[in-house]
Amino acid sequence: MPVVEVDPDELRRLTGEPDRSEAELKADLFGLGIEYEGETDDGAFELEFAPDRLDRLSVEGIARSLRYQYGEDRGVYIPDTTDADWTIEVEDSVPDERPYVTGAIVRGLDLGKAELESLIQLQEKLHATMGRQRAKGAIGVHDLTMLKPAGDTADDKHIIYRGVEPEADTFVPLDDDAERTPAGVLAEHPVGDTYGHLVADIERYPAIYDAVGLFSFPPVINGRRTEVEASTRDLFVEMTGTDQWTIDRMLTIVCYALDARGGQVEAVDVEYGDRTLHRPDLxxxxxxxxxxxxxxxxxxxxxxxxxxxxxxxxxxxxxxxxxxxxxxxxxxxxADDAVEDVELEDVPTRTADTRSDAPDSGPADGSAAAGASTAxxxxxxxxxxxxxxxxxxxxxxxxxxxxxxxxxxxxxxxRYPDVATVGGRTRASRLEDAARDALVGLGFEDLLNFHLTSEPALFDRMGLSPDADAVGAREPPVITEPYSEDYTVVRTWALPSLVQVLENNTHRAYPQDLAEIGLVAAEDHDRPTNVVEHRSVAAVLARADASYEDAKARLQAVARAFGTELSTPPIDHPSFIDGRTAVVVLDGEAVGVVGELNPRVLVEHDLEVPVAGFEFPLDGLR
Amino acid sequence: MKLPDTQVALLEAASATDAKTVAQLAEQLGADPAAVTRAAFELEDAGLLAVDEDVAESDALTAEGERYLEDGLPERRLYEAALEAGADGAPVEMGRVIGEAGLDGEAVDIALSNFARKGLGEIDTGELVADPVAAETDPEAEALAAVADGSGGTQDPGVLDRLEARGLLERRETTVRSVTLSDDGVTALMQGVEAAETVGAVTPDLLSSGEWRDVEFAEYDVAADAETIAGGKEHILRQTANRVKDVLVGMGFREMAGPHADADFWINDCLFMPQDHPARTHWDRFALDVPPMAPEDLPDLADRVAEAHRHGVGEHGDGYHSPWDEAFARAVALRGHTTSLSMRYLSGHRAHGPDARSRNPRSEDLAGDLEPPQRYFSVEKVYRNDTLDPTHLLEFFQIEGWVMAEDLSVRDLMGTFTEFYDAFGITDLEFKPHYNPYTEPSFELFGEHPETGESIEIGNSGIFREEVLRPLGVDCDVMAWGLALERLLMLIYGFEDVRDVHGTLCDLELLRDVEVVA
The missing domain is CATH 3.30.56.10 (Phenylalanyl-tRNA Synthetase; Chain B, domain 1)
Structure with missing residues (x-):
């Protein structure tokens, strides 16, 4: 969500409400869906709002919305625009990766420090939102008086958008003293690190020229020659990007803000090879x-x-x-002739809730006023x-x-919608609850662990190799860009999670009998999503005398509760002790494992008591 | 009169004229003093006995004192070893004497300091001279022996103080109870007192023989703590989830299920989230390193979804001015919200989720188009690629619900959520107009914290946009809302760190001790 810093005094001045108290102002803003988040050291409000009303990314835009709210403005307002004097000529050399440009001139501004800061903030916030970090649209604001038109005659004032080879020309970028090529800017100027990737793979870099030469290298940096200062009165605003509509809308928002500051918007013609656009498009x-x-x-x-x-x-x-x-x-x-203009009354009116087809639509709106239309x-x-x-x-x-x-x-x-439907749970969710009840009834503490874990937790620490032929050994779905090395894959089995809980609770009283029913998954190219998912039932018994017998007794009880036939032929599993491990066979299908955990696994998890456990898929109980 | 064994014995042993202490009686009866004391109080309550209490001081040796009683005081041992070594004539090297006295560790320091204090000799630069005329008897050793045989009271109090200071003696105040028969007690004895039989446990024999009628059961200390057992308990978050499910089922909602790992198409594209939306960038999304969904597994409605993104829906609709790429739509990620399930259900493409036991994994459970009215919900896990902290988890439960009907209004939405939150004691909902790419109008829900009274965000809601519904083939209105279950849990229980509850860092004691949800 965007956050904009706004000086409350500026807001009062621009809304024409100099006496509005801080509390009133905050309440007014909340009414617009703008939340007061705090204050900067200079006393500016930090305002946060949802990223739909991007026209509110500056104090001018927020003031405009407040004026509508106060009723000081009504209806659509369009700034006056004077005819175009300047032209942006788009050359064929412009890179395909950034083909679009737009622009406008704003004259007669009286920019103070505050106004300039507000403009810079608007530019940054538009870059961060609509501009998608300048990838989709980038803004350049220049001192018009520093531009020398590239035309042949005095009447032909134009500047040129073209593509240049990375090393083909030089200019002095902002915040710098040296002449650099565009490639040199990427290599040596601090902005190169931030925005260099946007043009790095382009053959010819986007560049804007006047008669003097290169003055802007979008979307990376402007030249120092045309830098805007508090004394600047006339601005040339250009935007380049990958979508014409997007940069035109960004330009519109900037023009509205500058218009609110008393500037006179002047059109600019954008000449592509096959068409001419008159901008800004208001x-x-x-x-x-x-x-x-x-x-x-x-x-x-x-x-x-x-x-x-x-x-x-x-x-x-x-x-x-x-x-x-x-x-x-x-x-x-x-509007054509059939449109009738409705005369507005001075006082806004609301009708009572008299909808005849909704007799039970709740109590009438208490604030309903007289003057309802009978039309x-x-x-x-x-x-x-x-x-x-x-x-x-x-x-x-x-x-x-x-x-x-x-x-x-x-x-x-x-009002509660008068619509009748029948509620219910899925069969899978009822089965899961029934199985959980059975486990809890056997004395297990029901646990809830993360589905995300790491490969060492699933395999190495369990003494298991991912390509073994054993329960838990499957290829886990791997997260492409994980935040933390502890959470890099979706778990292939749930037992390791329970063993980790034992590891983190060795200071707590024993016995620790833990169970969990939760998601496990594996990569599986027979599924549409290439991932197979199921719910797994896992349990461990950690106590001084825990044995295979204890685990199997509970497993038997669960199987019996669901009328499922259980058999447990012997098997070896690297996480368990040989000779004390069995396959869980439910209704003739080999689905899981039960046994005493291998001392190697216990020592790895700093456990000093024996642990017996089992794991099998929940749908084995159907 | 029938009385329990011990009481009968005590009554008979007690005298009306001569007060006897409990200790004496216990010894006389060969019974546990605690049992005798208890019996004495019970007889006093019955008016048969009088119990008098006196506070007496008694001395007892500490473990160290007992040791010295046996081995001799360290300084005496040193002195004797010194005499043995001829230190009463010429100085003897100290180490040798210590060795011969068999002293080590702490005992050495104790021996040396007391040796000097008692004037048993002199120690100078590592050599030791014993005073041959030092007293042969040692008052401290004698006092030690006297305390041991119970006659400590005859000793010089100063010496006893010294022993106490040396940590060899412990002085305790004890309550000495003595009993005398009361007049009623004498009368009862004259009339005859019999022992009632007490038994420890109910046995099959006792029951079948009918003997249980004549026995008295030995009493337990029923007020004492019993053994601690943890018992099994459903996880607190599950309990909360089930309570939410109960409420929703009661309100007519049916449960949804579906895949956790799904194509971005279902997670985002159907929701009219532009592909260049910041939430779809790599740092918020849990992309999985698996091949994308095959083009033929993308449903037919993908073309309509793409069209909505590019050109909007309806005569007066506009699309996003953003690229839409089918390959991105097919990429597989862990769902960031369970709204992916809502999209599948609304479109009639509910896929097999976890637990589906399909013999043909590619067959989708085509439920067909849903006809209004419908209510659906899920309380399931979602995944957010974010840092873990006390209030944010990488995975958490989302409560998702929606209502499908003709002509739903904002008031219906408000009424539904008011009803739902009321079930959890959250009242005075506020609806703050909000923006979501997939709903319009949209509202953030704010409610009053039941404990603190502060206004907190408790959910996000809205009416699905036509750009979402029309491509799915839905022609009526659908309103929806979402909320983190953990948020509700923390609200209800006041937990401050959700990691104590959820995940492998959980604290078993907290889970064992937490109150159940009712």
């Missing part, structure tokens, strides 16, 4: 949302104008149509306009969620 999208879906999701009846009001308070614009049919998948198209909302559909910074709206249901949040989900009265 066009809205439209989703059709049915009134019925909103009501059925929230479980309350709402008047049409209430819904429209809630949408505006969520920063959306909506118009109503009588019928969804024939409206089609309109996107950005102006028939059957078939009513809203054409909802969604601002371009909303990267999280994929489906009409995301709009329903916005309406619910604006309404206040916690104002809804819970």
């Amino acid at each position: 066009s809205t999208t439209t989703k059709a949302v049915s009134h019925e879906r909103i009501e059925s999701t929230l479980g309350v009846d709402l008047a049409g104008e209430t819904v429209l009001d809630l949408m505006e308070r969520a920063g959306l614009d909506a118009t109503t149509g009588g019928d969804a049919a024939g409206r089609g998948a309109a996107s950005g198209a102006p 028939d909302e059957t078939g009513l559909t809203y054409e909802v306009e969604i601002p371009p910074y909303r990267v999280d709206v994929r489906h009409p249901m995301d709009v329903v969620d916005d309406v619910g949040r604006a309404y206040g989900f916690n104002d809804l009265e819970p």
Whole structure:
């Protein structure tokens, strides 16, 4: 979950609520689903939220959401954009691995230290989230006045996105004094370690040029020449990446933030060989949302104008149509004549819960106000306009969620769904419980161990070789990148886990009679997942006089309880003592092992008492 | 009057005029003093005897004192050896005397210091001279002997103090009880007292002969602690899991089962988790080093899932602007949540999980499409590749539940969870709007801790997105929620380190002593 540092005074200034107390501010933020996690040494709030509203990765974005919440802003806001003066020309030499670029100019900024820090934080947070650590999208912000257009004429102001050979050119990167080639940056500059892998295997590196030369090496580092300072008034913002939509949305979020700081957004044309894009793309999208879906999701009846009001308070614009049919998948198209504008009342209204088809739908919402619409909302559909910074709206249901949040989900009265179903457990789970009851009845302490363990625990320490023909000796599923050397595989048998518990409890009173029913697994290419899994029954008896007899007596009792026929012909197993070990044969099938643990295994686990035990698959008891 | 043996004997041995101590009586009767004392109190309770208590001081030798009584005090042994060696004339080398006295270890120091203290001679630069005129008798040795034969009281208190200081003597205060017959006791004796027979155990003989009617059973000290036995007990986390299952079955939920190691397709892709989502990167995922699932084992609905990722679902749906690769979907990992089971059940592809005894391991148990309404749950293990600490385990139990029905609302979701948590004493649920890639709307559930009253996160919930449901072939609504069972356990029991309970580092004593779930 992203965490953003926000100066509460900045937030008060940007929301136009200078007198908001700290407690009120925190409550307002919680209402947006933003949690106050703590404070930095400078008194900035550390705010955490779910990674859907990436437009809130800066103080400007959070302030915008609060203004909607306070009712100071309503509906969709689109920043004014002046016409394009500059062009980004995309050359064929651009590497296929990073083919896309976008950009915008923002003029007339008055960036102080705080504003600059906020911009840098936004950039970092966008890199970490949408940008997937710069792999999918990387942002470069430059001082426009330091750029010299590469055009032939005064009117032709363009810069160039191209691919360069790693050693073909040089520039002075940020935080550096030396001229370096892109390859030199990867080898010698600290950022090389962090981002070098993103371009390491590319033949030509992504590079951005003006008339003076190379000034940006995305996604690794910018040049020092165009570095932005607190005195910078005009910015050139470029983004490169592997997906046009993603970098365009990142750009949109940055433009909204700079617009909130008083900057004038100026368009930039992006010229690919076959097409020209006008950026930033601040066009809205439209989703059709049915009134019925909103009501059925929230479980309350709402008047049409209430819904429209809630949408505006969520920063959306909506118009109503009588019928969804024939409206089609309109996107950005102006509303046609059939759309009637609904006049909004000044006071938002909610209807009482009067849904006629749900007489038992719980007590009416206590906060329901007068002014309910009597209009028939059957078939009513809203054409909802969604601002371009909303990267999280994929489906009409995301709009329903916005309406619910604006309404206040916690104002809804819970009701138990009037739906009858029959409950029950699986047969396997009932069998497992019955077997566990039987073991506990025989005096075993029921245990619960990790399914994950290590190969030494399963094999070496048990005196067992993984390729032996013996219970427990199977190829374990191996974890590709384990965190800890103690947990590297899924266990092939459960007995070693119990022996480890004995090892860790030698200071506790004996007898220690332990049992476990739990998962064991092995690699098996006859299964769709290439892993075979089953539940295993394992037990150990550790006491001064533990013997084969004790283990077998209990094994017999379990078999008898399940009406299963048990026989125990002798066998050798490396973990047990020869001559005191047997196969567990249940209903004629050889499935497990019972015996006295080999002293080698006992000594390995620092045990000073004899241990007898058994293990067999649970489904042997069916 | 019939009385137990010991009481009868005691009554007969006691006198109305001459108080006798319990010790004397015990010796006289050849009985255990404790049994006599008990009998005396019982007779006193019956009014037949009077018991008087006096506090007396008594001396006893310590083990060391007993040893010196036998071997002689170390300094006397040294003195005698010195005389033997002729040290009453010329100085003799000290080591030799010690050797001849048979002293070693601590006894050497004891001998030397007391030798000097008692003026038995002089020690100088490793040589020893014995004073030939030193007293032949030693008051400390005499006192030792006197204490041993019980006449310590005749000795000089100063000498006794010295013995006590040397750790050779222990002085104790003891309560001396003496008994005299009461008037009732005398009367009872005159009227005749008989011994009642007491027996140690109920035996088959006793029962069949009918003798049990006439015997009295020897009394036990019923208040004393008995032997400690641990007994078997179902693991505390299992008990909690079963309680959860009981509650859910009671609410009409049916249990799901399925594979722990599964294709990423079921674990993540069906859940509309974009393939470049941070949670699907290597450091959160437990990828297994086994071959991927074969392309033919990926269900037909994979194309619809891919389409949802790329282009969304429905007329107004948008997809992710992220790559979708079938090979990644087929990769096998340990499940990070049991929502993989929900996906299998909702799509009608429930695979054989653990315990399936299929003769044809590739055949999938196609349950067919589920028709609403349905309720399903599981309480099963999930795996997270993370560091182990007091509140985080690599594997833990997830409670997963979902309800399938036409037109489910957020209120139905709230009502269901309110009902569930209420069964565990967690009330006043708060629903914090949240974001999950697979549900919309989504809520984090907060509840009040039953003990501390603080508001804590107790689950995550929501209504499955159409991008999840439509590719699975589900046309109605499904609401779902998930919660870590360990969290519920820690809430109920106040455990602070979950590792004490779960895993091979568990403490057997804690498991043996923990209260059962009721």
